[in-house]
Amino acid sequence: MKSWRFHQFGDIGNLRMDEIPIPKPAPNEALVKLQYAALNPADAYLVKGQYPRPGTPPFAVGRDGCGVVEKPGDSGRFRIGDTVVLLRSEIGVTREGTLAEYVAAPEASLAPLPPGWKEEEGAAAPLAFLTAWQALVEAAGVEPGQTVLITGASGGVGTASVLLAKTLGAKVVALSRSAEKRARLKTLGADLAVNAEIDGLEMRVKEALGGGRVDAVVENLAGPYLQASINLCRERGRVALVGLLAGTKAQIIVGTLLFKRVRVEGVAVGTYTPGESQEAWRQIVTRLDAAGAKPPIDIVFPLESVPEAFAYLERGPFGKVLVRTGV
Ligand SMILES: NC(=O)c1ccc[n+]([C@@H]2O[C@H](COP(=O)([O-])OP(=O)(O)OC[C@H]3O[C@@H](n4cnc5c(N)ncnc54)[C@H](OP(=O)(O)O)[C@@H]3O)[C@@H](O)[C@H]2O)c1
Structure with a gap:
């Protein structure tokens, strides 16, 4: 073969x-x-x-x-x-x-x-949706009505996160550097799609939210995006740290993290046992089918x-x- x-x-x-x-x-x-x-x-x-x-x-x-x-x-x-x-x-x-x-x-x-x-x-x-599930449900604990920021939203994990976050009843803010992909993210279900260029990013997201903050972040990029994600969280917000496409190292302003009591939690889909993967997959398929959505x-x-x-x-x-x- x-x-x-x-x-x-x-x-x-x-x-x-x-x-x-x-x-x-x-x-x-x-x-x-x-x-x-x-x-x-x-x-x-x-x-x-x-x-x-x-x-x-x-x-x-x-x-x-x-x-x-x-x-x-x-x-x-x-x-x-x-x-x-x-x-x-x-x-x-x-x-x-x-x-x-x-x-x-x-x-x-x-x-x-x-x-x-x-x-x-x-x-x-499977891999993208299981990762998105662990990020949204287990690391970020997203609940109906909450606002979720998704960095690298056009990618495999990002698009899975947009679809699953909508099935969880969340408001989704999706980031992409491409105008064409931002339009497609809105079609996919994102409530807001914002230019992901790091310069001025926080200002653009805050403006799009009418001055508000987000409850949770699915962080697919890390590097300089991690600090921006922490800054955009409300007090006691959560960052599910999934990927590192923009850098394996990040500088964090410790004061922001501790004063806001933001929780950053790693996501590692490889830690799922076969049984946990099967159970998460069952829930993912049920939710996507109910929403009429496909990967x-x-x-x-x-x-x-x-x-x-x-x-x-x-x-x-x-x-x-x-x-x-x-x-
Ligand atoms: N922790 C885990 O268990 C786990 C599981 C699966 C994946 N991951 C990791 O999660 C990350 C995302 O995976 P994926 O499969 O979604 O990736 P992907 O399909 O390649 O998409 C990532 C998206 O991120 C954006 N991007 C890429 N490089 C960037 C940069 N330097 N700066 C800003 N934006 C950038 C691009 O969007 P635009 O061009 O639209 O801006 C791209 O479409 C990867 O690091 C992957 O290894 C982790």
């Missing part, structure tokens, strides 16, 4: 399409013929050697995927021909990932493709074009970047 593996840590150009045997699943795993895989920035961090506790190359990256069960495992939950999605697991982190034609996956981390969803939507959603997909690349897909992701997507891994 074809598999996009990297053989040593370095730039994304280290990925190359290998021809390797179809994997042999363990008894508690299913063999899945993949139809689509979705990219995440962490896949690129991993290839570059910037991700904690990765596996030993060579192996394929790719944590998200959707495909058809060819050989079920011993859980009794799946049959040949079932279409399944992969929830967050060690796939593509310490072991062979989804940028390949097949993957052997623990059945505890598989879920049926939700009825009425397309295969590409099933591949696009936004920006673009689908053919399997031959994985390097181009990573380059596209780095430029900033709207929703998810996918790779068609099979037919």
